[in-house]
Amino acid sequence: MRSFAGRDILSLKDFERQEFFRVFDTAALLEPIARDRHTTDMLKNKVLVTAFYQPSTRTRLAHEAAMLRLGGHVTGFSDAKMTRAGDWYQESIKDTVKMLEFYGDVIVMRHFQKGAPAEAAKWSSIPIINGGDGWGEHPTQILTDLYTVLVARKRIDGLKWVAVGDMRMRTMHSLGYALTQFDCPITFVGPGPDALFPGSPDMRMPEEYKNDFKQYSLNYREAESVEEVIADADVILVEPVIQPDYTQARQEASKDKSLTPKEFKITRELLATKAKSDAILLHSLPRMDEIPLDVDITKWSRYWQEAFNGVVMRMALLALVLGKTE
Numbered sequence: 001m002r003s004f005a006g007r008d009i010l011s012l013k014d015f016e017r018q019e020f021f022r023v024f025d026t027a028a029l030l031e032p033i034a035r036d037r038h039t040t041d042m043l044k045n046k047v048l049v050t051a052f053y054q055p056s057t058r059t060r061l062a063h064e065a066a067m068l069r070l071g072g073h074v075t076g077f078s079d080a081k082m083t084r085a086g087d088w089y090q091e092s093i094k095d096t097v098k099m100l101e102f103y104g105d106v107i108v109m110r111h112f113q114k115g116a117p118a119e120a121a122k123w124s125s126i127p128i129i130n131g132g133d134g135w136g137e138h139p140t141q142i143l144t145d146l147y148t149v150l151v152a153r154k155r156i157d158g159l160k161w162v163a164v165g166d167m168r169m170r171t172m173h174s175l176g177y178a179l180t181q182f183d184c185p186i187t188f189v190g191p192g193p194d195a196l197f198p199g200s201p202d203m204r205m206p207e208e209y210k211n212d213f214k215q216y217s218l219n220y221r222e223a224e225s226v227e228e229v230i231a232d233a234d235v236i237l238v239e240p241v242i243q244p245d246y247t248q249a250r251q252e253a254s255k256d257k258s259l260t261p262k263e264f265k266i267t268r269e270l271l272a273t274k275a276k277s278d279a280i281l282l283h284s285l286p287r288m289d290e291i292p293l294d295v296d297i298t299k300w301s302r303y304w305q306e307a308f309n310g311v312v313m314r315m316a317l318l319a320l321v322l323g324k325t326e
């Protein structure tokens, strides 16, 4: 297995099966620190740099919390407009990263351009963690989700997945790549063109990713409605279909946000009448109306555990790429 020390975490396409388990084992080892709200001095001389060119609640703060739990320090920016990359100069990724590498020991970057963290990694002497890039990937989120499933079900192999939402979404691509390493069939349920309103975009899995998934022997199919396929699912992973354009730095909400069509909505009634009793419902959040609030208190929902595991997973990744768990 390749060492994680000094490594970039850019895509789950790069991940081998044993590497997933190495990450999960490390997360399990560090989990008690987060659970007991303790801190350690494992990363006491290390600094995390956050470079967020798009809004975030969970990804940035979970990385920061993880670093603080491990005794490290944090610097960085959450609003690129207040940096030279987001003002008149529009400073390049290269020039920005050639500065940031001297300010810390690892960088987590979120960007509206697909491939921006990979571009940063070309120039950086310290590891780059992809915190979500445009319609590209979101590897740390899907590692969190797989770990959540592993904790809940004690296994990943053999579970059937249904993924519902906008398939242009970066989590969906990381999920497809991750499941190529497991015995997990998956059904993607995304809206076709005009499904939400006249002129709404095609939100089914892009051909580029389907071609990759075929090449990597992912057992996948597509469906038009979650109702058709939910009965078979052990894991239901949901993302919004009403959401901003992830290729923009920021998008303000319009007053007349549309509602999620029932084909892409997980209601309490649907779960009670059609889902397996022990199925797990994941949502990385933020959500719109695709999972109504009354689902939160059902036995299927696992998104608050997912949120907790988001800190644990980032603790594991920081410890690994900074070489503290070799």
Ligand code: CP
Pocket (backbone or CB within 6 Å): 055, 056, 057, 058, 059, 060, 132, 141, 284, 285, 286
């Ligand atoms: N799930 C997730 O990436 O959330 P944020 O956009 O708040 O980071």
